[in-house]
Amino acid sequence: MALITISGYPCSGKTRRTEQISAILEQYIKDPTYEGPLRKVISLSDDTLHLKRASYDDSGSEKPMRGTLFTAMQREMASDTILIVDSLNYIKGFRYQMYCAAREMKLRVCTVFVVATQDLCRLWNKTRKDELKYNVETLENLIFRYEEPSSMVRWDSPLFTVLWTDNIPPVSQIWEAITKGAVKPPNSGT
Ligand code: ADP
Numbered sequence: 749m750a751l752i753t754i755s756g757y758p759c760s761g762k763t764r765r766t767e768q769i770s771a772i773l774e775q776y777i778k779d780p781t782y783e784g785p786l787r788k789v790i791s792l793s794d795d796t797l798h799l800k801r802a803s804y805d806d807s808g809s810e811k812p813m814r815g816t817l818f819t820a821m822q823r824e825m826a827s828d829t830i831l832i833v834d835s836l837n838y839i840k841g842f843r844y845q846m847y848c849a850a851r852e853m854k855l856r857v858c859t860v861f862v863v864a865t866q867d868l869c870r871l872w873n874k875t876r877k878d879e880l881k882y883n884v885e886t887l888e889n890l891i892f893r894y895e896e897p898s899s900m901v902r903w904d905s906p907l908f909t910v911l912w913t914d915n916i917p918p919v920s921q922i923w924e925a926i927t928k929g930a931v932k933p934p935n936s937g938t
């Protein structure tokens with residue numbers, strides 16, 4: 749039914765935002781007044797797929813990783829599911845490819861751009877456990893190559909930008925976007 753693509757710099761807070769979004773969407777779905785087709789929220793990430801940070805160190809190992817993510821995404825897309833793809837998703841062409849696959853399955857889509865300053869990403873990376881840490885050079889390289897999502901292109905829109913200073917992502921707007929206003933978020937007050 750819906751695909752939410754998360755995109756942002758390495759260590760910008762993507763997984764943290766995914767957890768927040770997912771928890772609130774689950775509440776909406778489980779609300780007794782909700783009568784739509786959605787039954788579950790699934791998030792896919794490099795970590796849930798056991799893809800190691802070190803695979804980003806060279807393009808030779810990075811490409812098959814995108815393949816694994818794409819295959820997993822196709823496997824999980826379903827009419828009763830909100831699928832959140834929590835990865836860097838920093839290549840425009842890759843986001844386009846995900847968008848096409850989702851539209852082919854008649855899913856509704858949106859993109860969440862998780863923003864933190866480069867310095868904060870560097871700092872947060874430094875303070876992580878080793879297995880969750882990007883190599884410093886890789887982090888710089890990924891920041892340099894990052895292709896920002898744009899609301900001007902159909903495969904990134906609707907686009908929601910969440911800044912590091914934001915308390916909670918705009919989940920009721922995200923819900924509107926992926927249900928196209930067909931069903932109001934239960935108890936959202938709107
Ligand atoms: P990503 O999934 O983009 O790599 P994470 O969500 O795993 O990023 O966050 C990376 C680190 O930064 C974590 O240790 C997290 O606690 C910290 N972090 C993320 N967002 C914030 C924030 N807005 N304020 C403070 N710390 C944050």
Ligand code: MG
Pocket residue numbers: 762763764793834
């Ligand atoms: Mg993450």
